[in-house]
Every structure is written in structure tokens, then in C-alpha cells.
Amino acid sequence: SEQEGVYEYLLNERLAYHGAPQIGKGVGIVGKTIIRHGSERLKKEFLPKILRGEIQFAIGYSEPNAGSDAAAMELRATRDGDGWRLNGQKIFTTSAHFADWYWVGARTDPDAPKHHGITLFLLPMDTPGLEIHPMPTIGDEITNQVFFEDVYVSDEYRVGELNKGFQYISEALDLERFTMFTFSPIEQRMEELLEYVKTAKRDGKPLREDPIVRQRIAQLVTELEVARVLGLRFVAASMKGGKPPTVEASEYKLYATELSKRLANATLDIAGPGAQLRVHTKEAPMRGRPERTYRYTVIDTIGGGTSEVQKNIIARRKLGLPRNF
Template identity: 40%
Template structure:
């Protein structure tokens, strides 16, 4: 493959950078940091509206669904630059669920859901995991039974992260209890305001909220089952593949690394500038090389998609490398900056605006979000190298 951007891709990157210069500032980044995942603040709303006004909401969607028909590489350039700038990201509704509906939904379902997603009316929480079904998703127990023209759903989901702000849930449910476990699952869209849906908050280490979701005789219309009945396991795998394309971007860690390097340039410890310490210089150089390598892995994943192939092994490689590199950057940052590097941004003694401690707390989530890294290594083995499945 050719790692050089074409003239068209360079022009697109310039357009994205111009947009960022106009719409992203430190206040927007600070608002996003302070809100965590408790919904979007007014600045983030304005930013996302500006994206929509440009038609960049579904930028890699085909034109027939209201997108711009950009290539996967163009989408990668966009995500890389937007994340590096610290702007709010396109939600997984747009980058994971919608592309799946485009491929598996009936014509009626595409006409029903895609325009509403484009209009920003719909925001999904992703309801795959259950207390006894994480990696082994095919063991999920939430049941949906057909009653006349409605599905009746009962069960519990775990780690349903955006459930407290979402309008709908993209829910994996068991519809065929007699079938082999991988073949008995279907994907359903469940409105969050349907009677019988309840949400309980769970706060996790970086200070973010996720949720347990309870479904008690929840009724949804029959055509809320998306695609074919019993194919949900494969549809969830497809959506997770798209999800990994977003998680496998080094943009966030790259942004924090830049701020960290800026602090190292200025910082003097015991009368000696940190920038003159050979050990510090060697560590920074090593991380910079790894960041560039991570960007190339993301680029290759996008390129594979543009060749018409599903980059299952490539997206797993990028996801593992980015998540583990983010942890290495945070470890090194906290080590080099010392105790002040571990303080929160609001603390007057904090160094690098508290970014290294933040990365230290958030990076482990990247290692299991969208499927754990152990499982990604298995995927690389059997999809990338044809090794037997475990």
C-alpha cells in the first residue's frame, strides 16, 4: 500500500484543519473534559451543529443515505485531526450503528431510521454486554418473545454506557432459545422511553458513568427487529468492527502527548532543564516514533476498507496498539513529571494541565472497550494468519 496522501486527501485534511481552527478552542475542550459523559454542553452542541451544517455528520455514508460518500481514508483523516484537536467526536450511533443498519436493514428500516439519525434525533446506547455475557456475548440471556405484532423483552444489560442520555438502545436479545447460541440472537431498537425500561448508574474509575439497564415486559413493534431474525450475533460483530475503527485512533493520546512535551520543554528540576536529560529525550523520541506507527496502522485499516475488504485483523491490531501505547504514554508522563504530574487539572500545582493523570485513568478503558485486547489478539491469529480458532 501507498502511505502517501493523494492530492485530494491532502486538500481534505486542509479543509478539516481550517474547520478546526474556526470551531475548536480551549473552552470547548475544557467543557468536554468537565462534562465527561453526562451529555453534551452548549459548546459541544454548537460544534456538532456546525458539523451537521456542513454535511459532515455522515461524511463516510453513501450519498443515497444523506452522506457525503467520503472514503474510509478521508474519514480516518477527519477522526485523526478532530481527536488530536480535542473536539467532540462523532457518536457511535453515526460511526457504528448506522453503517450496520445500512448493510443489514430492510429498505423500509433504512428509510425509517437513517434520516432520523442524520437529523440528530436519535442517539443510541449499545446494549450488548450482560452480567454473564461480555466476551462470550453469545451466552446472553435477555429474551424477546413475539406477541402478536409486538416483541416483549425481559432481561438485564450491563455496562450500557450511554443509556442515561440516549434516546434509543441498540439491543442484542435472544429470540430463538432452541437454536445454537450464536444463531439465536437478534438486534432490536428499543426506545428509552418505552414503559418497563429503567436505568441504574454505575460510576467507574476515570469518573465516568456507565449503567445497568433493566427491561421488564418492554414492548416494541415487530419491525424494530433489524435485519434478519437470528442473525444478531453477526450484526453485533459487524457493528463492533466499525466501533474498533473509531477506538483505534491515536488522536486523543497524541494531543495529550503534545501538551506533555510542551511542559517538558519548559520544566526545570533541581536547576536542570528536563529537556536536557538524555533519559527523558530518549523516552520522548521512542514514544513519538510509536505514535507515528499507530497513525500508520489506522491509515492501513482505512485503506483496507477502501479496497472493499473488512479489516477485521487490521482494526484489531490498531486497537491493541493504540490502547497499549496510550497507557505507555501515561506511564512515562507520570514518571517524568513526578508527583505534580499526577494532580487533577483544577489543582494549582498540576503539570501539563493534569493530562497525564487523566490519560492514566482513561487509557485502560480503551483496552477492553469494543472487545478486550486478549480477544483482539485471537482475532489477529485466526483472521490475519489463518490460525485455528480458540
């Protein structure tokens, strides 16, 4: 309903602002897709556990040869009795090292065009033949390579119709681009920078009196309001029902994550060399947050579809320009 959509938005933003666990993949992505496309069996098995917060999910789309172009995935799923055998590899699967279930796309019809012939499955992360290799990132988090060797999954754990997985993945990515990249942490970092500018000094002079700093802060605050409005546009479009609004999701994700990166760069410039000190360093301004944020915000422009992918979606779906990949 409309009220539920607004409630979810407000709840997720406040949770993010205070550093609490957010709605996450279960409710925000997997649960909604199961409601729209899953069998009654999947709904009965997963939805109550998702609502109780009993299970964690990893999302498996990206592969070594299928990053920005998820439709190029090559993980093979071949029929084996009442189920499927999966062989291949996924990469950049965040949460795989602690998740309970894997939400994974695989190619079930290798002869079909690349945007067809893909099917979505759910399988336990402890399934025999599944091997997880952690990969540390520059953002102090762990992502993973996942290898499949004759991994069996029952057809009962197929999500939706055979060979229509890319349609469901596209819808899920629209949800991810909004749910996983909340506005509130950017707003909070802006507040921290503004407070720093109001109280800090450089060469004995108040930083707030520097005209270059004042202009840069004013520009960032204006851009922050643009990001806020783009998020509200996504919420408004979602309230109309039907599929998640693709263009609005891409516009928000593109602008918010690039703004987050610009804010991180500006914070280092304004705070000076001390902003390179890490968290828990006594002398670090803003509790050392700028250094980690500078590294982490780069990742946000990649996860859920790179900024270049978002521009392609906007060009094609909103402006009617031809596909270029």
C-alpha cells in the same frame, strides 16, 4: 466511496484532536449497519435523523455473564404477537442515561449455538419495563446497568434477519474499534508531554537533558507512528468495500489503546508526583490532564472488546490459530 471513507477518517481525527464531538455511534456504527442490513422502514425512519444529529444511541451487548464473549449473551426475546418481549439485563451500557434509542442484541433462539440465535433490535429508551441504573467509572464518566422486564419491541424494529444478529454485531464492533478510538488524542497528549520535557526542570537541571527521559520519549514517538500507520491500514482496507476489515480493526484497537495506556504511565513517571494533581489544580503540570488520562486509558483497553479479545481475533483470523473460547 473511497473519497467518503478518507473524508470521514480525516474529519473524525480533526474533531477528536480539537476536543469536538466526533462522528459517534449514530453515523459511525448504527447508521452504517442499517444501510447494510436494515429494512426500508428503518432506513427511512433513522437515517435522516442520524444525519441531522437529532438522535442519540446506546449500544447494548455486554451482560454480567457475557462480557468479552458477546456471543454468550442471555437477554431473552420471546415472540409476542407482532413483536417480542425482552427480559434480562445488560451492563456497561454507556450513554443509556441520555440516549434516545437502544441498539440491543437479544437471544431469540435459545437452542441454537451461541454464535447463532441472536437478533438485533432498536427500541426507545423510554419503553415501559426498561430500568436504567447509572454506574460511575474511574474515568469520571457514567456507564449503566439496564434491566428489562417484559419490554415490548415491535418486529418492525428488528435489524436485519432473525437470528443473524451476532454477524451484524461483529461488523458493528469492527467499526466501533476504529471510530470510537481515534488516534489524534494520543498524538495530542504526546505533543503536550514533549513540550513539557523541553521546558521543565528536575532538581535544577533541564529535563530534556536526562538520557532516560530522552530514550523513553523517542520510543513513544516511534510507537505513535506505528499506531498512525495501523489506522491508515484500516482506512485503506475499508476502501475496498464489503464488510469492515476485522483484523485491521483489531490490530489498530489493540495497539492504539495499549499505547495510550503506556503513554499515560510514562507521563506520570516523567512529570513526577505533581502529575497526580487533578484538572483545575494550579500547580498541576500539563493542566492536570495526566491524572485523569491515567485513569481513563484503562477503560479504553476494555470497551469495544478487551485487548485479550483483540489478540484472539488476530490469532484466529490472521494467523489461522484455533479458537480457544
